[in-house]
Amino acid sequence: MSPSTPKTGTLAEQILHTVGGARNIESVTHCATRLRFQLHDGEQVDEDALQALDGVMGTVRQSGDRLQIVIGGAVANVYSTLTNLPSMSGGATPRPQSDADVKAAFRSRSRGRYAWIDSLFEYLSDSFRPLMGVLLGSSLIIAIASVLDALDLVDFRASDKSATWVFVDAMWRSVLYFLPIMVAYNAARKLKVDPWVGAAVMASVMTPNFTGMSGLGSKIPGVSCSTNATLGTQECVARVFGLPMQLNDYGGQVFVPLLMAAVLALVYKGLRRLFPESVHLVFVPFFSMLVMIPVTAFLIGPLGVWAGNGLGTGLSWLNGNAPIVFAVIIPLLYPFLVPLGLHWPLNALMLQNINAIGYDFIQGPMGAWNFACFGATAGVLLLSLRHREREMRQTATGALAAGLLGGISEPALYGIHLRFKRIYSRMLVGCLTGGVIVGVLGGVSTKAFAFTSMLTIPVFSPMAGYLIAVTASFFISMLLVYFSDFRTPVERARVNAERDVAEGPTSVEEPPADNGEDVAADADAPWAATPASAEGRALAAPVAGRVVGLDKIEDPVFASRALGEGVGIEPADGHVVAPVDGQLVSVANTGHAFGIRTADGIEVLIHIGIDTVRMGGEGFDVAVEAGQMISAGDLLAEVDLDAVRAAEHSTVTLMTVTNTANLSSVEPHFGQDVAVGTPVVTVRR
Structure with missing residues (x-):
């Protein structure tokens, strides 16, 4: 590892450092085993340091400042950690997604019927x-005060509380009262607007200058107040620029900042299109505030309060009738x-x-x-x-x-x-x-x-x-x-599979104990000859076809054995089955890759085609879900090989043992035409 590379932190943090930081990342995705980066400048990558990281199996340079980092089965966790790092929140500039990418993302999020x-x-x-x-912090302060109040140790609701308990009130009210400003910041950020502009707009109607007009009431020229007969609250109106402005206490209001941020997004993005980029920093926030503060004070704020007051009046009538x-x-x-x-x-x-x-x-x-x-x-x-x-x-x-x-x-x-x-x-x-x-x-x-x-x-x-x-x-x-x-069932399977990958082989369910009964084997089923034994465990062919060695594979990651020893099979058809009993720890959203872990800790990767992740799931009909237990011979997917060829991808199906380094030996058997279920790899622990 180079001296410039941090030796502490998560693997995701170290990877981010070695690829040049968040600002060098245009986009990042992942497939079953690799992080796939589109970088702004590929020369910023410290490849030696990257290769030396514990958890990185290898790297693959590609044209156009593209980089693949081979992680293996833990890639989903590393990707999730990487994309949620604070520095990644605004550093990456995503490229436009293809239709296939959009559909895959849509499916992976399990969205409902109404978007x-x-x-x-x-x-x-x-x-x-x-x-x-x-x-949580403020609510637990309230909880402590409520316990003391319930035990009659202090009157939490007394109007003449001591300075101590007034200060305790301030400790938890600080969050609830200024919640609108915090919500405005987050809502604006969610809508890709400068969050500080959103916070400033909401803060303008919570300043002492604004709230003081209600407090002083008729003492300020142009301000008049009345009492709401139903709610018993004081309502004040100020004449501002000759127009009536309802004065409200917006402390704790949430609807107002949510609505304000939505309108702000329209104004802010319109101004960005109107002004040249060179003057965005000055004029976009300025005009956004100039427009949105009056709109919030005159229209959006009162609208939220009116809605709440109207609701209260209606409920009072309903309870009486x-x-x-x-x-x-x-x-x-x-x-x-x-x-x-x-x-x-x-x-x-x-x-x-x-x-x-x-x-x-x-x-x-x-x-x-x-x-x-x-x-x-x-x-x-x-x-x-x-x-x-x-x-x-x-x-x-x-x-x-x-x-x-x-x-x-x-x-x-x-x-x-x-x-x-x-x-x-x-x-x-x-x-x-x-x-x-x-x-x-x-x-x-x-x-x-x-x-x-x-x-x-x-x-x-x-x-x-x-x-x-x-x-x-x-x-x-x-x-x-x-x-x-x-x-949802799909989300549960995915989350559990990611958990199992993070926890390691110990999370896999143990096989049933041998009860001493003889089980008759079907002579026509090669799966009966694949148990682990002193002679090793046989992994069967997941597809029918011609078996080739990894040296013949045109993908440098598989050819280098970065993902373990194994074989490639030029498939005769698109019927892909499980080569061994175990648990599906990962199923690619695109259906092109499957990770299986056996009860004794052998990790097998089935990868259909080369770079078929780019097909976005087109032509792949997946029959299983991550997290489920499977038996050798169970259908994993039906693949349209003609669609793969039409997309100009190799159809070769790869099967590797990704934890080869932890095993005594992994012996591939190639150079033969095989049927589905024929043993093609022998694994010895």
């Missing part, structure tokens, strides 16, 4: 996901109100109810939503323990603690539920169940403004009815998520 719904969920999720750490319907609608509405921030005005309505009539009727049904949310999170936690997903386990644990102890749903919602839309339908069943129970029992009320957590259950009346409702909501959502999974 706009997926895009909306992604927009919401990516706007909040980076905030998970501070959201149809209380059972109200008890059902509240927990079904909240999962959609919270992501958009439209639930905040309801807090004012809850406080107004307590002040005006001495109790509140919203928080009881709302508890059914909260506990359904927490139950779904518990289901995710159980699945993450079952499938050994460390990152999801950590996220779910923190979110569940914040929910059950602090009554805060945002960490679970933004960190998990919006990322996996399958959860919502399961969670809504729990919401509905709890709401029906609250309605049938005649409603639930409280005389306090309480975070709906485990610690505040005693403040609701009747407590028994409330406890039954939230318990049912929790466990129904938990069980539905656990038994149906929060990932």
